[in-house]
Amino acid sequence: MALHVYNTRTRNLDRFVPQTPGVVRIYTCGLTVYAPMHIGHARTYCFWDTFRRYLEYRGFHVLSIINYTDIDDRIMKKADERRGWLDVAEETAASFRRDCRALRIKDYAAYTRATDFIDAQVDMVKQLLERGHAYVVDGEVLYDVQSFADYGKLSGNTLEGGQAGASGRLAEDAGRKKHPADFTLWKPSGEGQPAWETGQEAWSSGRPGWHIECSAMSSMLLGSSFDVHGGAIDNLFPHHENEVAQSQPLCGQDCWVGYWMHPEHLDLRGVKMSKSIGNVIGVENLLERHSYDAIRWFFASTHYRTKLAFADELIDASSEGFKKITKLVKILEGRLSEADEDARTIPVPGIYASLRSEDEAVPRERESFVYGAFGESSAKFIRRFIEAMDDDVGCPRATAAAFDYVNELYAAGIESSDDLPSVAAAYRCLTRHLYVLGIELPNEALYPQLAADCFPVAGGGEAAEPYKAVIDRMLEARAEARKAKDFAKSDMIRDVLQAAGVVIEDTPKGARWDLGE
RNA sequence: GGCCUGGUGGCCAAGUGGUAAGGCAGAGCUCUGCAAAAGCUCCACGCGCCGGUUCGAAUCCGGCCCAGGCCUCCA
Structure with a gap:
């Protein structure tokens, strides 16, 4: 089986084939930078990180970018005489980067800021006006949803349905919007708010609407059509729906984005986490209570499209089992470290290659994972791992395979085995695959290739x-x-x-x- | 009103037609001076309920019950 992912656009498990062979271009909706990263964000971005790691494991070159929405009412509300809104945005963005690193989320190729791409957004609004997809009312530019036949197709929210609940706003907008679902592309700024000049008569100055940012930045940096658009399930409507409405008519391609993937939310004991309920847990706080690897293992134990019940006790229970795995790694590390390099060298390279199927992108491992006394177990593990991950990033089955693998290694007596080359092969096999799940156990001496890809360890050891x-x-x-x-x-x-x-x-x-x- | 998920052992959670992965907790045993660790064994005749299709269904179809999400800023 080749890699397949569930594609929201087609509502189907689609075979994953990037437009350019060997290269995957991903745009992920990032945060509105007005409050620090919380546990829900952590789940989402840890998933995207694991997806990226798996693509790389599979031999793809990944180009992924993420944005910061740095112009927003909530940001401006946080500003005061000491910190301007831009300072609030920058500080929050910096804390996001810190939290991501703490969770071992690999750096994106670029972190784009909405305000750095105003020109591109203005240009896009102009084009939409020219093509008849937008109209101006009192200096505000609105998107005309009825001009786009496929509006609602991505999310399943048709224009006919779902208006009853919006009756209140309907009256308010009557006469202004052509259709209640029409949304803002550009709007005049309020008193004292940042504004940009557009050079247009009808909408001379103001700021962009939320949806146009992602459309403009993604297409500008990744091309008029790219492979994967990410975010989380809440972005599906209206944000992603509106992005498609804006971008599809202008992109000049049959299909703007090949794969839309929507990770599910996390909730706390059946209650959705939200700021109004006051049950938001920050990443920093979480990391005080659990190690990053326990958190990532916990995330991996539930499929990304399933709601994840969150509670400290659940992470504790999950890490009880996980400890057995990291403990084995430590034990093997200890045994191998005591030996000479010659004694632990794996003599036969290249056996791993036999596990690949012909039509797949080539994994870049050159190490021979499948060797010696534990080779059978390792081969079985690798097959199960790939099979699970190829099936819509099935991390839970991958973790189950890891448990079985570790149990087999223990049962085969790896703890006390003197066959060090075999031990070294299993050690590499295990740590290399844990790495895909975001668990980094680097050892410069024992596995330099892996260590080079890991975050630097902060000297605690x-x-x-x-x-x-x-x-x-x-x-x-x-x-x-x-x-x-x-x-x-x-x-x-x-x-x-x-x-x-x-x-x-x-x-x-x-x-x-x-x-x- | 519209759209959409999900209901699997004490807990978490895989599993989309072929006879219930994995983890936690629990029980017994082996090893051990003891402990710890590890190993072995046991732990859902049943997958919300009722019908149906099929040689065969947790998996497909219909109905019902329950929980939750979205339609408004939200990862």
Whole structure:
């Protein structure tokens, strides 16, 4: 099976074929930068990051851009005499970047700001007016939805239906709008608000409407037609519907955007998170309570088009299982690090290539994951992983495959295996695939190719060094005491270490220790 | 009023015609001086309810019940 994704445009699971072979162009609707990133945003952007990582795993070159809506009433409301609206926008954008990095969301090729593309937006409004898709009322430019036959096709909201609930505004807009669904392309700015000159008589100065930004920026940077347009489910209507109405008539292509993908929302115990209810959890706050990898694993455990029930206890439960995986990685890392480079080198390269099907883009791995004692398990895991991810980015099945893989490795005795090349192959296989899910476990010495693609580690790992010698000495003393069957003494030593947060496990090869959480 | 999801074991969650993945929690066993870790075994005769199609349905069709979302700024 080749990669397929659910396409909102066709309401179908479509085979994923980018316009330019080997290159995927993605535009993602970003935030309106007036408040910091919250847990819901985190889910959305973690999904897009995983999607991007999987495309890259599959051998595609990905060009993805994201926007900041930096001109908005809510931003201006936050401004005061000390901080102008642009400062508010910039500060919020900077915090978004920080939060994204903390979640290991890879950098986008570009972060566009709506106010940097005013000219492109004005130009687009002009064209829409010329083509008869828009009209001017009192200096405001409105899009004429009835001029676009396919209006409503993307979201399923037809112009005929859904007017009852809008009756209040209907009266208000009567005589101004030709149709209640007509939306703003450009509007005059209020008193003291930022305004741009357009050089037009009928709509000389003002600011852009929300929908025109994304249309203008995406087409300008990615081309008149591109592969994937993202955002989250709430953007489907009206935002994406309106974007199509604006862009399709001007793009000169049969189809403006090939694939529309809409990740579902996250909700808190059945209640939608919203600012009015006051149950918004910021990313910063979340990261104080859970590690980034526990969060990403938790996100991966539910399909992106399924509503995700969120609660701290659910992340805790999920990370209980996940720990078993990261723990194995740590154990393997420890064993491999102690060995010479020669002893752990994987001798036969290129076996991985045999797992590819002919018609697929070529994964860039050159490492031989499938090797030696655990090769069978690794091959099975890779097949299941690809099968799951090819089927509409099926992360939950990919995580299940990872659990089974890890269980098989444990069962095959990898913990105490002296066949280090085999251990190294499994280690790479596991960490490389966790990487796709946003779990980064880089080790410069053991897997430099992967480490090069990971975020730099913020030196926490070395903190234990000064204590290592002391702990090792105490464990030696404990081993002697156990040998002499002086269990009172050996348990005492263990208690002391445990009180200090050192977790001890006895293995056939001696005691193993780790710093607990 | 219109449009649209979803209801799977104590909890989370996969699974779109072939006889219920995975995780958490729970039980027993093995190993161990003990503990920890790991392993093994067990844990939904049933997938909201009622009908129907089919050799066969959690999966398709019809009806019903329930929960939720969107139609207004929202990831």
